[in-house]
Amino acid sequence: MAVTIKDVAKKAQVAPSTVSRVLSDHPKITQETKEKVRKVMEELGYHPNLLARNLVRQSSQTVGIIMKESSEHSLFDPFFPAVLKGMSDLLHDREYSILMTTGETNEEIYQDVVKMVQGKNVDGLIMLYSRDEDPILEHLLKRKFPFVMIGKPATHIDEIMYVDNDNVKAARDMTQYLLSIGHKRIAYVGGNPKFEVHKDREQGYREALQISGIQETIIFQTSATRESGKELVDKLLKMEKRPTAILTTDELKCMSILSALYAESLRVPDDISITTFMDSLISELSSPPLTTMDIHPFQLGYEAAKTLVELLENPNMMRRNILVPTSLVKRQSCKKLTMNEETL
Known part of the structure; x- marks a missing residue:
């Protein structure tokens, strides 16, 4: 009994x-x-009996996680498990469960969120991204449903609590590092400009070059696939003056480019230097180990979950935003250029 x-x-x-x-x-x-x-x-x-207790509290004691893209794609992105670990550590301590969107398209993810909100399946939501013209964001604001965003909002910035890095500064710092070791032709490889993170990092790259008096920008927007990496390297090889360094915005893009470079018998860092954002075991175990800008995804997730729980406990709390510092991790994927190599 x-x-x-x-x-x-x-x-x-x-x-x-x-x-x-x-x-x-x-x-x-x-x-x-x-x-x-x-x-x-x-x-x-x-x-x-947690279910009975939650019914009395009129709470699901569950937090919803809104994926940037399909769950299948997210599982391959090193950012996702790291940020999820940060969220789950905090939420476990506060006795909250996690419910994630499972849709494979933007429309399916939107419908997942509508069901979570209207069905009262979750007490609040954490968005893992910030994107232009996002119907999910508009739906949450219209419903006045509690949520926190990882990433700086593209709109309604005064209405939304968010956790982010200073991505402009992070990309500027990374570009300035490459400039400091002699690279003047630096290619930037970003993602979909609809996402605020990619717009901010491209801005930081541009600012660093401008500060150094360099007018030429070499900008690509691509996905993180083997085919995209090969196409990008093909374009680089056809350039009259090939970049001496590549700044990529995530590890998967970086690895696809690294693979394509080796297929063309180009060696890192002897023939070209390469850097990326994030700093998982992938970067550390890469050959060569990658120079990265560590964005501390665990801390991003932890702070986002902590902020949401505090918002649920005190809906009238003062709005706040948190910036998690980034740090440059120097490894063997970048080469200091000599005077002769700079002018090749």
Whole structure:
């Protein structure tokens, strides 16, 4: 027979209402009583009915995660498991579950979110991206549903709490590092400009060149596939003056380009230097190990989840935004150029 609150109350010699208050961590219950009741729960093997408790609270005790793209694509992106670990660590401590969108298209992801919100399946949402003209964002704002965004909003910036890196500064710092070791022809390989992160990183790249008095920009927008990497390297080889360094905006793009370079017998960093954003085991174990801009995705996820939980507990809290610092990790994928190599 299952152990009940009454069984716990009888052995602990307290009222059943006191046991309920201990379960909700009520501030008026003394720490001594809480410890005594919890000890009895452990001895009897009592486990609270979380579903019933959540019904009383009118809460699902669940946070929804809105994927940037299909779940299948996200699982291959090193950013996703790292940011998810940060979120899950915080949410586990606060006794929240996670529900993720599973749609394979933008429309399917939108419908997943509508079901979460209208079905009250989640208490709040975390968006893993920021994008122009996003119907999901408009839906959440219209419904006044609590959410936090990872990434700087493209619109409604005064209405949205978000966690992000200073991506303009991060890309500027990375470009300036390449400039400092002698590279003047630097190619930038970004992604879809509809996403704020790619617009900001391209801006940082442009600013660094402008500060150094370099007028020439070499900009590509591509996806993270083997075919895209090959197409990009083909374009580089056809250029009259090939770049001496490549700045990529994510590890998957970088690895696809690295593979294509080797297929053309170009060696990193002897023939060309390459850098990327993120800093997972992929970068560390690459051949050669990659110079990266660490964006600290675990911290991004942790801070986003922490902010959302605080918003759920205090809906009238003052709006705030958090910038997680980035850090340059120098490895062997970048070569310092000599005077002769600079002018080739």
